[in-house]
Amino acid sequence: MPRIVVLGGGVGGTLVANLLAKKLRKRAEITLVSATPRHVYQPGWLYVPFGWQEPRSLSRSLRSLLNRMVALEIAEVQGLDLEGRKVHLPERDLEYDYLVIATGARIVPEEIPGFVEGAHHFYTEEGALKLQKALKSFRGGKVVVGVGGLPHKCPPAPLEFTFLLEEYLSREGLRERTEITYTYPINRVFSIESVAQIAEPLLQERRVRIETFFNVESVDPERRVVTSLEGTELPYDLLVMVPPHRGARFLEGLPIADAQGWVQTDRSTLQVKGYPGVYALGDATDLPISKAGSTAHFEAPVIAERIAAEIEGREPDPRRSHYDGKVNCFLEVGHERATFLAFDYQHPPKPPAPSWIYHYEKLAFNKAYWYLVPTGVV
Amino acid sequence: MDEVKIDKEIDARGSFCPGPLMELVRNLKGAQVGQVLAVLSSDAGSAKDIPAWVEKAGHELVRIDEMEAGVRRFVVRKRR
Numbered sequence A: 001m002p003r004i005v006v007l008g009g010g011v012g013g014t015l016v017a018n019l020l021a022k023k024l025r026k027r028a029e030i031t032l033v034s035a036t037p038r039h040v041y042q043p044g045w046l047y048v049p050f051g052w053q054e055p056r057s058l059s060r061s062l063r064s065l066l067n068r069m070v071a072l073e074i075a076e077v078q079g080l081d082l083e084g085r086k087v088h089l090p091e092r093d094l095e096y097d098y099l100v101i102a103t104g105a106r107i108v109p110e111e112i113p114g115f116v117e118g119a120h121h122f123y124t125e126e127g128a129l130k131l132q133k134a135l136k137s138f139r140g141g142k143v144v145v146g147v148g149g150l151p152h153k154c155p156p157a158p159l160e161f162t163f164l165l166e167e168y169l170s171r172e173g174l175r176e177r178t179e180i181t182y183t184y185p186i187n188r189v190f191s192i193e194s195v196a197q198i199a200e201p202l203l204q205e206r207r208v209r210i211e212t213f214f215n216v217e218s219v220d221p222e223r224r225v226v227t228s229l230e231g232t233e234l235p236y237d238l239l240v241m242v243p244p245h246r247g248a249r250f251l252e253g254l255p256i257a258d259a260q261g262w263v264q265t266d267r268s269t270l271q272v273k274g275y276p277g278v279y280a281l282g283d284a285t286d287l288p289i290s291k292a293g294s295t296a297h298f299e300a301p302v303i304a305e306r307i308a309a310e311i312e313g314r315e316p317d318p319r320r321s322h323y324d325g326k327v328n329c330f331l332e333v334g335h336e337r338a339t340f341l342a343f344d345y346q347h348p349p350k351p352p353a354p355s356w357i358y359h360y361e362k363l364a365f366n367k368a369y370w371y372l373v374p375t376g377v378v
Numbered sequence B: 001m002d003e004v005k006i007d008k009e010i011d012a013r014g015s016f017c018p019g020p021l022m023e024l025v026r027n028l029k030g031a032q033v034g035q036v037l038a039v040l041s042s043d044a045g046s047a048k049d050i051p052a053w054v055e056k057a058g059h060e061l062v063r064i065d066e067m068e069a070g071v072r073r074f075v076v077r078k079r080r
Helices: A011-027 A042-050 A125-136 A157-171 A193-205 A293-312 A356-372 B019-030 B046-056
Strands: A003-007 A029-034 A038-040 A059-061 A070-074 A079-081 A086-088 A093-095 A098-101 A105-107 A141-147 A178-183 A208-211 A216-220 A225-228 A233-235 A238-242 A245-247 A278-280 A327-334 A337-343 B008-011 B036-041 B060-066 B072-077
Touching: A003 A011, A011 A029, A011 A070, A011 A098, A011 A293, A042 A125, A042 A157, A098 A293, A125 A238, A141 A157, A141 A233, A157 A178, A157 A193, A157 A238, A157 A327, A193 A208, A193 A327, A216 A238, A278 A293, A293 A327, A327 A356, A337 A356, B008 B019, B019 B036, B019 B046, B019 B072, B036 B046, B046 B060, B046 B072
Parallel strands: A003 A029, A003 A098, A029 A070, A098 A278, A141 A178, A141 A238, A178 A208, B008 B036
Antiparallel strands: A038 A059, A079 A086, A086 A093, A105 A245, A216 A225, A225 A233, A327 A337, B036 B072, B060 B072
């Protein structure tokens, strides 16, 4: 019986495994390897610093989300033997005929000197709770919000955080006593031009200072100053930075990964370049699109269809076996309004005017996620 | 006629904005002052973004080479 091994229990891994189990039933042996027994809905961390989201409701047992035909193995991948088709786990090797790499992105705040001591972030539950505590005792001053490296998970998150922070400070009566600065590594406020065009006037309207071409070099927690490679120094009382990201540790140094550990992936078939039968999706890939659950959600059916077709000895369905770069996501702009970004490789997003409708759709989606996404309902 | 020796060339062809610029930023960060790096880009946005960043960051844009169709090579010297 063909053996399929899926690495990673996030959106991409969970969904691919469930779709394959539905398509193939007992015609394949499917094993999902995850470093943790919990499946975490990471977009919810954005609201935790403001006390608007309870982190406990953001994770569930991975087992409870997986089809019964998927075997779950909790272990951290130690290495990969691509020629011998084996995954090295701490206790044993797992052989495969088909491999799906969905190991996501990891944060590496230690890559920026002073980051760990001086900067806050909301890219882990622990970090988001620490920031919540810092915000609770914040009484005004200079806040700098920025990006410590591209690419990072959920590209709109630093913009959303800035807008929500402005709303939070207004509600707490601290807005007039606070100067907010938003920094971004390139010469506009967001990587996609059409989104930058709507976000920039909104930042100005909320009196947020904008500092572009700001690539963080170091943080000085003693002097409370963040310095960019471009030579700009920004003093802060509270610093919130998206940490730099890399691919999973075991990928670094493998011929399939680039210097940052992102897997070199075909943009249409999602096959790992040079390795038939090996696929990658979600944050783990080197594709020039958003690292977001939505990306993995639209990629998963392509991989499931390709592997199932090969096992069934048929041609893959041409309508379902190519990824066109589709990504959907909401962008919170604060004060109970949001906009919506839908795009693919060929079509940049045309965000509609921010409205309360998208804000409440986003809140509803955050709750409905568990019933809709991991199991493949939508 | 190539008087400037390129110490390292980064191939960012096929990568979209801001990929090539971020590759340059990352590589210059690790380079020594005085070293010359080149980045190959097939993204049209680089023609604007890369020279603007090099100026802002205080480095030197030695030249831009037009390579095969749609590909440019940006040659940059680390100044600080």
